[in-house]
Amino acid sequence: MVLVVPPPKDQRYSATSGLKPDTTQIADIELDPCTRLYIGQTITTKEEFIEVNCPVGYAIEAIPENIIIGSIDMYPFKQDSRKLELRILLRNDFRRKGIASKTVQFFVRYIFSLEKAKGAVAVIHPYNSNSIKLFTKLGFEYTDKITDERHIYELSRPGFDSLKGSCLLLTNYQLS
Numbered sequence: 561m562v563l564v565v566p567p568p569k570d571q572r573y574s575a576t577s578g579l580k581p582d583t584t585q586i587a588d589i590e591l592d593p594c595t596r597l598y599i600g601q602t603i604t605t606k607e608e609f610i611e612v613n614c615p616v617g618y619a620i621e622a623i624p625e626n627i628i629i630g631s632i633d634m635y636p637f638k639q640d641s642r643k644l645e646l647r648i649l650l651r652n653d654f655r656r657k658g659i660a661s662k663t664v665q666f667f668v669r670y671i672f673s674l675e676k677a678k679g680a681v682a683v684i685h686p687y688n689s690n691s692i693k694l695f696t697k698l699g700f701e702y703t704d705k706i707t708d709e710r711h712i713y714e715l716s717r718p719g720f721d722s723l724k725g726s727c728l729l730l731t732n733y734q735l736s
Contacts, residue, residue: 620663629654632663642678644671660694672720680715699723
């Protein structure tokens with residue numbers, strides 16, 4: 561299943577369909593020791609990451625700096641393909657600036673614009689408190705765990721509907 565989403569964009573950041581040159585920069589972020597603590601990634605080299613993940617998802621670009629600062633992936637959740645899983649990754653120096661929140665909000669709105677989508681899912685390491693805080697602030701709730709290191713947070717369609725109009729699901733991203 562291939563999903564084509566108009567990427568979000570504001571004046572400082574944009575998300576563009578993943579391209580091979582972007583994947584090299586995303587691999588650097590993914591393999592950063594601080595990031596690896598929370599993602600349980602078994603991939604150990606940049607080449608292996610590119611082979612497995614290229615091109616997947618959307619690269620998040622800082623427009624003024626013209627650099628890739630992260631990525632967001634969206635794909636059918638393995639345990640229920642009617643739900644779409646989101647996975648976001650940002651460079652450490654671009655975290656806690658609202659970028660992840662705006663990007664996730666955009667993709668959540670897109671997911672629930674699909675008639676057949678039953679929900680949105682994030683699989684998060686239990687010690688990744690920033691991701692847990694981000695997704696719970698956006699209405700996601702802990703529902704289960706896959707393993708001790710992979711916890712499931714979900715936003716159901718009724719949960720999304722109850723948030724409609726809430727400032728939590730409004731962003732200044734525009735479709736480009």
